Every structure is written in C-alpha cells, then in structure tokens.
Amino acid sequence: MLVVSLSLAVSVGAVPIPLGTVWGVVLNKLSPGIIEETWSRSREAIVWEIRFPRALLAMMVGAGLAMVGASLQAVTRNPLADPHLLGISSGGAFGAILALLHTGLFIGLLTVPLMAFVGAVGATLIVLGVSRFADATSADRLVLAGVAVSFIIMACANVLIFLADPKATHIVVFWMLGGLGLAQWGQLIYPFMILLMCSAWLMMKATGLNAMTIGDESASTLGIPVARFRLAVFVVGALITGVMVAFSGIIGFVGLMVPHVVRMLVGGDYARVLPGSALIGAIFLLWADITARTIMAPEDMPIGIVTGLVGGVFFVWLLSRRKSGV
Amino acid sequence: MGVVSAATLTVQDLSWSPRRGAKTLLHATNFELEAGRVLGLVGPNGAGKTTLLRLLYRFHRPTTGTVRVDGEDLWALHARVVAQTVAAVLQEQPSDFALTVGEIVALGRTPHRRGFGGNTGSRDKDIINDALDRLDLHGLSDRHLGTLSGGERQRVMVARALAQEPRLLILDEPTNHLDIRHQLEVLDLIRNLPLTIVTSLHDLNLAAGVCDDVLLIQAGRTVGFGPPERVLSEAAVSDAFQVIAQREQLSHSQVDHLTFHLQNKGTTS
Incomplete structure (x- = not known):
C-alpha cells in the first residue's frame, strides 16, 4: 500500500509519468545501468529531483506527526491531543519564521529546524503552563489552552512577517500553509535522522504510554515517573514537530486523525499504535499531497488546506462521537 | 497467583x-x-x-x-x-484508548519487566491469566474497557493490581x-x-x-486505630461524622450494626 501510494505520488502530476518510468529511474539511480534508459533527461529530473524527495518528505512528515499525535494523546489522556491543536506547530512556525526572515541562517542549514524546535518546545511549555495555571487539566480544556496559545503565537508570527521584507514574505506565507514543494535530497537527512531517533525512543516507551492511559496516579503506582515521562514525551514530540514544520510548514490534523483510525484497525496497544500511525500517516500524507497537486493542476495547492479540510470534518465527527459517549 | x-x-x-x-x-x-x-x-x-x-x-x-x-x-x-x-486500585477512570481488558491487566507486569520492550514472558502470561481467572474476567479479556459496566471495570483494575504480585x-x-x-x-x-x-x-x-x-x-x-468494634464506638463515630450513631444488633444474625441520624432532626436549635 505504501509502495503503491509512493509510486503513484511520483507518477501523478502536471506532467504525468508512467509507473514503469518512475521505478526505472529509481532503480537506475540506486544502481546505475541496471535498466536501459528509455526516458528523457527532463523526466528523470522530475522524478528524481522533484517528485521523489517530495514524496519521501510527505511520508516522513505524515509518519512523524501521526506518532507525535498518538503519543500526546496517551500522556495527556486526551483523544483530541494533536501537535497542531496544542499549539506546538505554531511555536515551530514562529521559530522558523524568526530564523527565515530576521535572524538569518547563523548556523547554516540547521538554523531553521533548530529554531523551529526551540519554538515548538517553548509553545509546549507555555501551553502546559497555561493549562496548569488555569487548572485546566481536563481533556477539552487542555485543547482550549492549546488553541488560545496557538492563536497568540500565530499573531506574533504574523507580526514578524509584517515587519519583514515584502519580497521574502510571499514565500513564507506560502510555506506556512503547508507545502512539500521545497523538498531537496540534501536536506532530507535531517528530518530522517530525527524521525528515526525519536520513533525508536517512543517505541521503547510503548508500555509507559499504555500505562499513562489508565491515569496519572495509577501509572505512578506502576513505577512510572509520571511528570518526568510526560515532559520527555512532550519534548520529543516538539522535536519531531519542529523539524517537520521547518521543512513542510503547518500541516494540521494528521496527528489527531491518524491515531484514531489506527486504533480502530489494530487496537489500543502502543506497541502497535505507533508503527501503525507511522504507516497510515505516511500513506495519508502522500494522498493528501497527490490531491493537493492535482486538484488545481498545474498549480500546487498548499497541502495544509487539504489536511485541514479533511481533519476539520474528522474533528467534528470525533466530537459528536464523544458526546454520544461511545 | x-x-x-x-x-x-x-x-x-x-x-x-x-x-x-x-x-x-x-x-x-x-x-x-x-x-x-x-x-x-x-x-x-x-x-x-x-x-x-x-x-x-x-x-x-x-x-x-x-x-x-x-x-x-x-x-x-x-x-x-x-x-x-505495593499496588493500588484507585478511583481514576481510565480513558478509553481502545486497550483491551487483557492488555490493561498485563500492565500490572510493567514494574517487573527488565529493560525495554513490551514482550511478555510465559511466566508473565501465567500471572496475567491467574489474575483474570481470579476476577472472573476470562470471557472479557478481548473487550475494550469502554464497553464494560462500572463493576466490570473495577474488577479489571483489581486484576491489574494483582498482576503486579x-x-x-x-x-x-x-x-x-x-x-x-x-x-x-x-x-x-x-x-x-x-x-x-x-x-x-x-x-x-x-x-x-x-x-x-x-x-x-x-x-x-x-x-482511633484498632479492631472495628472498639474504634467504631457510638461516641467516636457520632463525633467524627457529626451524626447520632447507634449500635444495634440485627435480630436475625445477631451482628452489630450502626445506624445513623442527623443531630438536629426533631430538636429545636
């Protein structure tokens, strides 16, 4: 399914490219000379330089955001937890905008992801602080705190954009709506490494995530240092989110939606929910990207619009399901 | 066990x-x-x-x-x-994240696991099965917690605590x-x-x-601390709960039984 989606994602676009050519190019790149080149240089460039990195980035962003959502849902015991709704994405965007428009790339290519991570962690701490300050640990109130903080941070981010050079702002605004179009081979290594390390860590903590769903105090009687564990999961979540935001802008609702779908498929054990979320998240974002690229072809619609639309509807459905007490 | x-x-x-x-x-x-x-x-x-x-x-x-x-x-x-x-059965209501009864009871093994990973050894499985048996939960082990009644949930939490040995x-x-x-x-x-x-x-x-x-x-x-008949005297209970407690004997079983009344009921104050 993942492979099929990936092939289609590379094949479909303003210039349709046959599936055979897609895999021909890929195999030839991996081991040169294996297949006779029957395609033009420009097609090869489209497949290998533009669409393939873009599809890989879509997969990583989808997998990462879905795993973050799944983990946050466990440690907050909140089925509505999502890096976007909790303001973590906005924090990441704020950090990235600050780096892109104002501070400059003072430590090279790593500046944007690093600043995005710092922004994401900052937003996380603010949301946790606000929810504690307002005594809002219940499920719906944590989300409200997240949305409130998210609005404030986005307002600040917009001030940054407003203050910046008008020529640069167009790119930033476009990027903020969610776009995978900037993917390049040279940069994919950063989100890949972060995703690999963080998902390995989360998988090791699968039992702890399961335990957190039965309650803070009960989890602590199982020997889990609850406060420290929750903070660690939030920081890891901010790390993934920050890096993904830096490369793809704000893509909302993936982290909310995917884990719920996965639980329906494989049950609630995090040893299965996490890999399941990664897989379904990757497939979902590939399709969202295909949709975004084809619906207004040859224009690229920002993918955040697609996930926002699907996710918003899903959110409404989730709320109504909770109300009926299922 | x-x-x-x-x-x-x-x-x-x-x-x-x-x-x-x-x-x-x-x-x-x-x-x-x-x-x-x-x-x-x-x-x-x-x-x-x-x-x-x-x-x-x-x-x-x-x-x-x-x-x-x-x-x-x-x-x-x-x-x-x-x-x-030390294990505890608390009043916290677990959120329904689609964990099954068996998976929740298995959480009781968490503190006994060494290192990483969630694999369950055969001894763990025996202990979990024992706990499910003891609480009469075997028929329910694949059900989601959200689909159970309050009494069943409580039994699940007790079974989870017992799996902690x-x-x-x-x-x-x-x-x-x-x-x-x-x-x-x-x-x-x-x-x-x-x-x-x-x-x-x-x-x-x-x-x-x-x-x-x-x-x-x-x-x-x-x-007070000690055997119930000594600690739960009429005077101590009346004072602690701000009620009038009376110790009576049930006519059938001859067991002592406390009854309670509000203090100012029927009196002027």
Whole structure:
C-alpha cells in the first residue's frame, strides 16, 4: 500500500509519468545501468529531483506527526491531543519564521529546524503552563489552552512577517500553509535522522504510554515517573514537530486523525499504535499531497488546506462521537 | 497467583501538606499493620483518607515521617522497586484508548519487566491469566474497557493490581458505584487475598464486617486505630461524622450494626 501510494505520488502530476518510468529511474539511480534508459533527461529530473524527495518528505512528515499525535494523546489522556491543536506547530512556525526572515541562517542549514524546535518546545511549555495555571487539566480544556496559545503565537508570527521584507514574505506565507514543494535530497537527512531517533525512543516507551492511559496516579503506582515521562514525551514530540514544520510548514490534523483510525484497525496497544500511525500517516500524507497537486493542476495547492479540510470534518465527527459517549 | 507473601506496614510520624506553609492535610499519624491484616480507613469526606492513601502508594512524598513496607522506607527505594511490592486500585477512570481488558491487566507486569520492550514472558502470561481467572474476567479479556459496566471495570483494575504480585494492596473506595452484589464480591475477594490490605471505605458497617483493623480519621488526625468494634464506638463515630450513631444488633444474625441520624432532626436549635 505504501509502495503503491509512493509510486503513484511520483507518477501523478502536471506532467504525468508512467509507473514503469518512475521505478526505472529509481532503480537506475540506486544502481546505475541496471535498466536501459528509455526516458528523457527532463523526466528523470522530475522524478528524481522533484517528485521523489517530495514524496519521501510527505511520508516522513505524515509518519512523524501521526506518532507525535498518538503519543500526546496517551500522556495527556486526551483523544483530541494533536501537535497542531496544542499549539506546538505554531511555536515551530514562529521559530522558523524568526530564523527565515530576521535572524538569518547563523548556523547554516540547521538554523531553521533548530529554531523551529526551540519554538515548538517553548509553545509546549507555555501551553502546559497555561493549562496548569488555569487548572485546566481536563481533556477539552487542555485543547482550549492549546488553541488560545496557538492563536497568540500565530499573531506574533504574523507580526514578524509584517515587519519583514515584502519580497521574502510571499514565500513564507506560502510555506506556512503547508507545502512539500521545497523538498531537496540534501536536506532530507535531517528530518530522517530525527524521525528515526525519536520513533525508536517512543517505541521503547510503548508500555509507559499504555500505562499513562489508565491515569496519572495509577501509572505512578506502576513505577512510572509520571511528570518526568510526560515532559520527555512532550519534548520529543516538539522535536519531531519542529523539524517537520521547518521543512513542510503547518500541516494540521494528521496527528489527531491518524491515531484514531489506527486504533480502530489494530487496537489500543502502543506497541502497535505507533508503527501503525507511522504507516497510515505516511500513506495519508502522500494522498493528501497527490490531491493537493492535482486538484488545481498545474498549480500546487498548499497541502495544509487539504489536511485541514479533511481533519476539520474528522474533528467534528470525533466530537459528536464523544458526546454520544461511545 | 504465584507465591506471594504479605508485607508489614509501618507508618511513623507521617504528615503531609501540599506546599511549605500550606495547610496540613494529614497530621502526624502512627500505626503498624501486621502482615496479612486488612485495614479499613474510615472518616468523613475531606478527612484526609485519600491523602493518607497517596502517601502509602508513594504518590505524595511525606512532609515528615516515613512509610515503611517490610521495614524499607518507600522513598529510599526506586519507584519501580516499590511498584513490585505495593499496588493500588484507585478511583481514576481510565480513558478509553481502545486497550483491551487483557492488555490493561498485563500492565500490572510493567514494574517487573527488565529493560525495554513490551514482550511478555510465559511466566508473565501465567500471572496475567491467574489474575483474570481470579476476577472472573476470562470471557472479557478481548473487550475494550469502554464497553464494560462500572463493576466490570473495577474488577479489571483489581486484576491489574494483582498482576503486579504486590504484597501490600491499597484500595480507594473499591465499592464506590458498585451495586450490592458487586460490593459484596469485591469485599469477599479482599477478605480472601493473602496480602496486607489497606482500603478506604465509606460504609462503616461494611468496614466493620471486612476489616481486621480500622483507622478512623477526622480533619487529618487519627481518632482511633484498632479492631472495628472498639474504634467504631457510638461516641467516636457520632463525633467524627457529626451524626447520632447507634449500635444495634440485627435480630436475625445477631451482628452489630450502626445506624445513623442527623443531630438536629426533631430538636429545636
């Protein structure tokens, strides 16, 4: 399914490219000379330089955001937890905008992801602080705190954009709506490494995530240092989110939606929910990207619009399901 | 369950307040519970029952004093080591994240696992099956928690605690929200577990029937500790709960039974 989606994602676009050519190019790149080149240089460039990195980035962003959502849902015991709704994405965007428009790339290519991570962690701490300050640990109130903080941070981010050079702002605004179009081979290594390390860590903590769903105090009687564990999961979540935001802008609702779908498929054990979320998240974002690229072809619609639309509807459905007490 | 033994519980000079300078919710409390005894914790709402329990299952760190299980101070040990000896059944309602009954009971093995990963050994499986059997949950082990009744959920949480193979089991109002039959079943189970047990209970007559010892607290202070018939005297209960308590004997079973009336009912004040 993942492979099929990936092939289609590379094949479909303003210039349709046959599936055979897609895999021909890929195999030839991996081991040169294996297949006779029957395609033009420009097609090869489209497949290998533009669409393939873009599809890989879509997969990583989808997998990462879905795993973050799944983990946050466990440690907050909140089925509505999502890096976007909790303001973590906005924090990441704020950090990235600050780096892109104002501070400059003072430590090279790593500046944007690093600043995005710092922004994401900052937003996380603010949301946790606000929810504690307002005594809002219940499920719906944590989300409200997240949305409130998210609005404030986005307002600040917009001030940054407003203050910046008008020529640069167009790119930033476009990027903020969610776009995978900037993917390049040279940069994919950063989100890949972060995703690999963080998902390995989360998988090791699968039992702890399961335990957190039965309650803070009960989890602590199982020997889990609850406060420290929750903070660690939030920081890891901010790390993934920050890096993904830096490369793809704000893509909302993936982290909310995917884990719920996965639980329906494989049950609630995090040893299965996490890999399941990664897989379904990757497939979902590939399709969202295909949709975004084809619906207004040859224009690229920002993918955040697609996930926002699907996710918003899903959110409404989730709320109504909770109300009926299922 | 495998070979389990009961632990002794020693509470010395134990007090707790949320912050420095904040109101003390539990004043210096002392008692010693022999291995295998069942202690009932009773008192009016807000008396500090939950606070004391939280200190016993190492959720709160004592402001003064110590809690010792088999002579070991809980805070001198790692949380995971304590969790191998002390288990708790609380009133927290687990969120429904589609975990099955079997998976929740399996969580009880968490503190006994070494290193990483969630793989379950054959001994773990035996212990989990035993716990499911004991609580009569085998038919339900693939059901999601959200689809169970309140009584069934409570049994799941007890089974999870038993899968921890504790030697001290702490329960917070285990009969709350249960119908009479399930109340009796839970209490019967508690009675017959070869563990040291501390449980808070609202119903004084149930407490008197089930517990070897009773600790009566009021406003964070111990009013009495000892066998129920001695601690739950008419005078002590009347004073602690601000009611008129009368000890009567049930005509059929000849068992002592407390009845309660409001103080100013029928009087002018």
